[in-house]
Amino acid sequence: MEEERPLLWKRSGYSFGRRQHTTRFKLSSYAVKRPLGRRLWIASACFLLWAPTAGTAAGTSLHRSLVQVLTTANPPDVRVPWRRTGPKSWTGSGVIIAGARILTAAHVVADQVMVEVRRAGNGRRYTATVEHVCHPCDLALLSVADGEFFKGSKALPIGHLPELQQPVEVHGFPEGGSGLAITSGIVSRIDVDYYGHTSYTRLLLVQVDAAVNSGNSGGPAVSDGKLVGIAISALEDAENIGYIVPAPIVRHFLNDVKDGRFDGFPDLGFWAQSLESPALRSKLGLKPDQGGLLVTAVTEEGSGHGVMQPGDVLLAINGIAIDADGSVEIADGVRVDGTFLEQRPQVGETLNLTLLRNGKVLERTVVMRTSEYLVPPGAFDRDLPYRIYAGLVFQPLTARYLFSSKGRQNWLRVYYLNPVMGGTTTRVPNRGIPGRREVVILTGVLTDELTRGYEDIKNTVILSIDGTVVRDLAHLSDLLDSGEGEFVTILTELGQEIVLERKAAEAAHAEILRRYQIPRDRADDLLLSAE
Template identity: 40%
Template sequence: MGSDGKRKKRGRKSKTQTTLDPTTSTINDEVFSVNNVEIVNSATPTSANHLENRRGRPKKRLRRSPEKTPPLINGEIGVGTPVEGVARVVPAMDAVVKVFCVHTEPNFSLPWQRKRQYSSSSSGFVIGGRRVLTNAHSVEHYTQVKLKKRGSDTKYLATVLAIGTECDIALLTVNDDEFWEGVSPVEFGELPSLQDAVTVVGYPIGGDTISVTSGVVSRIEILSYVHGSTELLGLQIDAAINSGNSGGPAFNDKGECVGIAFQSLKHEDAENIGYVIPTPVIKHFIQDFEKKGAYTGFPFLGIEWQKMENPDLRVAMGMKPDQKGVRIRRVDPTALESEVLQPSDIILSFDGVDIANDGTVPFRHGERIGFSYLISQKYTGDNAAIKVLRNSKTLEFVIKLSTHRRLIPSHVKGKPPSYYIIAGFVFTTVSVPYLRSEVHISLFPFPFCLYFFLIFPMTSLIIS
């Protein structure tokens, strides 16, 4: 009790978000060295009076023998030495850049005009070959793209090399040699496993400097890519992904990039659910661009299929007890597969990999994944062997994979809509973006028009 009769209480420090400042190198007892190695020493005090502020008897500090003293490299403790801490590789923070883009969306009602410009900011990172990766929706309908490095006040004009709408990845470059000085490219790692730690780095809302959030891999499966209206392999993590994190890398404990942050789940019953584009999809995009000089897209089978988990349905389709597969409900007439595949065919295997009755294939030890993953590993123009069951007979076909050409395209790939004007009428190509932009369609040109409202399924997935 003090002289005033009041008891003093020890307060708790408020939690604050960790924001890296380019002018400092020490943050919360974590030392960032120049060789991207972090040594966390929990036994060393951060200040001289640290022991004095402790309550009780101070502990005796052990004296280190000369033969166990770690070597010094440039005045710092050597990497991998048996010190009282944990050696961990720090991600290449300097390779993460901020992307500034000026967008000009097309006006589908007046296709010869464009809408008003607006600006956005996102994240990106440097890879080999003097190139930068970011999200496709970050530079969608771009007019101008600029990049700014960490700790720099200069914005460099960037050139867009390729945009992958399906996988939501864009490839950029900068012609100014000054931009590449002192920047080391990011190295890619393997596909992580469940519970592996990940660190998302980028420039989200809430500040201007670089920000870091950490979490673990909580799920690996085929995800719905909102921007491209496709389904590809994706990672679900519990690290915070906010607006502006789009295009930022996700690192593992080795400092290797394992994905690109691109969207999150916003729902009243969900918390801390973010999604990352994994390295297999990223490498597919880069190799596709390097092989063909342009992005050609991911191949898809133009079919609709259903599961064969019902035993009566399998008997009705003439399947043997040891046969498994999925049934084709519909074949897209515009797809190349329509020449060999038919409705009610049972797909037994794809490229020699047997398909289960629920449409999954073996993925890794103890894991299964949708068989569309096998298709996404192929490139446009590759051949694939498909084994089907038709009228109780087993048939094998070799088909040529291609991108899915729909009658009504789900996106315009950043291009302005084409149109044709004749006798006062404007004809334009129907597409999903056009239908979404037109809330109503006039059916009769009378003063009292009737309107047909288009209702689209709403999704909770949003791009960050």
């Protein structure tokens, strides 16, 4: 029986300023190597097992930098959030960088309970620790306490963004053998697009035509003896289309964690409209050689709040002109979504904006910060939050849930999916509910006499409990614990009512948990808040 592989929903086209438009999806897979017995992830005969020969001087040198990562994980189960799915094992690749650290892909070590590493050409395994992880950019930094591991190793220097047509080699430990393999190709595309690990964040992404096979994830893409990217995924049902996290994103991550914590990628937090229409450009007073984006809304949480206004035209960021379609030129012949400019600074650094407002050109400076999510990507490496009440199972809505097999089957039957797939990195519209911090959904109904008739009301957003609008899961839990009156009335955003007799619900609650072998009715963080 084959194990379901993670998916990468890849979106094409520009969407700088959180614009929504026609979307095309491409299905891709992570390059994580599962245990032997799985089918070959992408058939390819073009890789070469590493062997020190006269013609492989570069390979002979690089193998001292290469690492295989062996992960044992116990991921949470979104279908039954009070338990884990059970131990699973897979392997990926990694590379030694300056400071006796190992760089790999975040999805290689996601939800890990143990990580081991071994050097290329050495069978001994060493225990590794995940020091920092960035799930949005799919990068992780590992350390090994045993100094013996790094003896004779060589840190691979980090290069810069490769050019189109630049030759690259992808190094790693793919399926089909236990040794190091090297595939060769060129950089075929540079773009800003979704990363598959969270399927949520659009960052600078490089496409290569070197084969990226199962087990290559986390391995380095190398050019001229320097790391130009980290392999993360490949396009299914296509030959030699792989994706790497490019060096600028790697540098951003490493600089971010220098202070011991990961802050993330900032954004301006605005919605915009393209200015490709001649009539619209004429009305706004734009010159023929001016591009820009029409700002239509600015979120309160975004960095641009208080600086940008609806009706402004964003002409340039840090002096780099924005085209009328929202793209910017970052290299000769390379145009990418302008989101790239938002994400270049670290949190706390500044961006200079050139705005056109009421016919006047303004220069403004903003301090960059990250935005909050109403529908967040979803946590890894921790238990899932949940609350059970009399057989009703509640969870926050996350992208991880949406892209799980359960979420894909139902699509929640609500309109939160469209903003998620539209690239919203700030809060999606609150649907007229001030103060709501997260969307709470009813994800399951445990069959019982008490819940009869409500079995089909699931994957539905909860609006209120006993007439009080639900702000987040902790608030929902408090409302259930402190409620009074004969009935508990739960209202969904679709207008459905779940009504329980309060005394009967409280009397049946413990028995339902016992019957379904559920150890507790809420996640640990809700237990702490209740205390």
